[in-house]
Amino acid sequence: MSIKNNIEKFTQTLPETCRLIAVSKTQPVDKIREAYDAGQRLFGENKVQELMAKYEALPHDIEWHMIGHLQSNKVKYIAPFIHLIHSVDSAKLLAEIDKQGKKFNRTINCLLQIHIAAEETKFGFSEPEVMQMMESAQFKTFQNVRILGLMGMATLTNDTTQIRNEFRHLKALFDTLKTIRLENVTMAELSMGMSSDYALAVEEGSTYIRVGTAIFGERHQH
Ligand SMILES: *Cc1c(COP(=O)(O)O)cnc(C)c1O
Numbered sequence: 001m002s003i004k005n006n007i008e009k010f011t012q013t014l015p016e017t018c019r020l021i022a023v024s025k026t027q028p029v030d031k032i033r034e035a036y037d038a039g040q041r042l043f044g045e046n047k048v049q050e051l052m053a054k055y056e057a058l059p060h061d062i063e064w065h066m067i068g069h070l071q072s073n074k075v076k077y078i079a080p081f082i083h084l085i086h087s088v089d090s091a092k093l094l095a096e097i098d099k100q101g102k103k104f105n106r107t108i109n110c111l112l113q114i115h116i117a118a119e120e121t122k123f124g125f126s127e128p129e130v131m132q133m134m135e136s137a138q139f140k141t142f143q144n145v146r147i148l149g150l151m152g153m154a155t156l157t158n159d160t161t162q163i164r165n166e167f168r169h170l171k172a173l174f175d176t177l178k179t180i181r182l183e184n185v186t187m188a189e190l191s192m193g194m195s196s197d198y199a200l201a202v203e204e205g206s207t208y209i210r211v212g213t214a215i216f217g218e219r220h221q222h
Helices: 003-013 029-037 048-057 072-078 091-103 127-135 137-141 160-178 198-203
Strands: 019-023 042-045 063-066 084-088 108-114 145-152 185-191 208-211
Touching (some): 003 019, 003 029, 029 048, 048 063, 072 091, 091 108, 091 137, 127 137, 127 160, 185 208
Parallel strands (some): 042 063, 084 108
16 A cells, blocks of 8 residues: 555545544655645654754645654754644643743643553653643743643553553543643643554544554654
8 A cells, every 4th residue: 555545545534523643753755745745734753853854854834743752952943833742741841842932932732641551661641640730830820832632652452442441541531631721721632543553542532643654654764
């Protein structure tokens, strides 16, 4: 299957409530261009330098999504153009995004990454941590960030019941947080589902699936 065919398959089968982010990390610019020519406009990257290089090289009507762990000292590079940061995993990072948003006179859209997987290594807030941050006095002072929702990654397993339960758990937290009214929060987006588990994620209420290998094939090594 070509990249074009893969994109078309997704756009024909996804419900209107869910959008496809083509995860182009490690893929060369010409592959991204192929997806772009097939109509794809939302792309996801997980490394700041790679993201900046691709932003420079490709048309500016692309919506760039930062989906990987982000270091505070690198926020300044993507702050001028990033569409949505999916991987906000600390109050410190959010404070820096707010600061850079102010500097560039933008409100930067963010998702809070929640740890839902059984694996220890994945980044993200626990439920009590996210509650605590949103209730903090510091959080209310952020004027140049907008929290649009949550992001999560399920455990890498073949156990679909476990994966479904993890997605359900994230959706339940999303629904709970929706009831908290704050100036800088609009709980509208739920980023969950990758190549191996997007179908389950869509069934459980995902609004953004992040798909790499199912579009581009195996990743190119750096
Ligand atoms: C790489 C990556 C994806 C895409 O993974 P695939 O299995 O290639 O679809 C999705 N989300 C995040 C956070 C990633 O790092």
